[in-house]
Amino acid sequence: MRPKVIIVSEVSIDGKLTLAKGVSSKELMSLMDEDANKYLHQIRDLCDAILVGAETIRTDNPSLTVRYVEGKNPIRVIPTNSLNFPEERNIFNTKKAKTIIVTSQKAYENKKDFVEKLKRKNVEFLICGEDKVDFKNMLEKLYEMNIKSLMVEGGANINWQFIKEDLVDEIHLIVVPVIVGGEDVPTLVGGKGFKSLDNIKRYKVKDTFRLGSQIINIFEKA
Ligand SMILES: NC(=O)c1ccc[n+]([C@@H]2O[C@H](COP(=O)([O-])OP(=O)(O)OC[C@H]3O[C@@H](n4cnc5c(N)ncnc54)[C@H](OP(=O)(O)O)[C@@H]3O)[C@@H](O)[C@H]2O)c1
DSSP states (O other), X not given: OOOEEXXXXXXXXTOBSSSSTTSOTHHHHTTSOHHHXXXXXXXXXXXXXXXXXXXXXXXXXXXXXXOSSSOOOOEEEEEOSSOOOOSOOGGGOOSSSOEEEEEOHHHHHHTHHHHHHXXXXXXXXXXXXXXXXXXXXXXXXXXXXXOOEEEEOOOHHHHHHHHHTTOOSEEEEEEESOOOOOTTSOBSOOSSOOOSTTTSOOEEEEEEEEETTEEEEEEEEO
16 A cells, blocks of 8 residues: 655746756746645645655755645655755754655665764654665555655656656646746656657646646646
């Protein structure tokens, strides 16, 4: 058993997640109006946990809490094979929300000092795999911890890891009406790509509507 997995992402018309490679998406997200921010935060409130990639933690330093609506903060789940983070990141403040770092046995043992520092801040650890994180195993363990719904908020690499293993039930795109351009700018899904019609992942349109100055597109697994 695994949690229901929902990718929620803010994208430009051309599917970009941010303004340039290695740059925080916070600038692009600043174009989202209040309605869109409320939508995003409502889903955070409805989900038991929220997962983002370690690179997003390094570049964006998000809090991943609920602020635009009244609601509870989801548990923050961050997979990493490197355990390479600056010590001061908002997710390591566990007063408002719980944080679980998911990593491999090897990284956990190699970074013992850093692990101990984070444990003193009440950050929790989940080991899923010997030398790299196994996402299916991670989802099974999260389900056992009573996490029945998981919102995945990017970035491109993490979205690829979930989609390539058929672990995504729904995708919500908040489309901001701007075009960013740029060949190397991250889009919704990174990775190697599927490269053939036999291998691409198929979704059905579940809903589409206008919200303030954005379009919301919702897809579900076909
Ligand atoms: N528009 C939006 O809604 C939105 C949302 C989120 C992020 N973003 C943007 O997306 C960009 C970051 O995306 P990104 O694709 O570069 O990185 P990312 O998806 O945020 O994170 C990638 C990292 O996740 C960890 N990871 C991936 N697969 C793993 C596995 N199987 N096991 C363990 N750890 C794994 C690795 O961390 P380690 O290197 O530590 O091993 C990897 O480097 C930023 O510019 C950010 O601003 C945009």
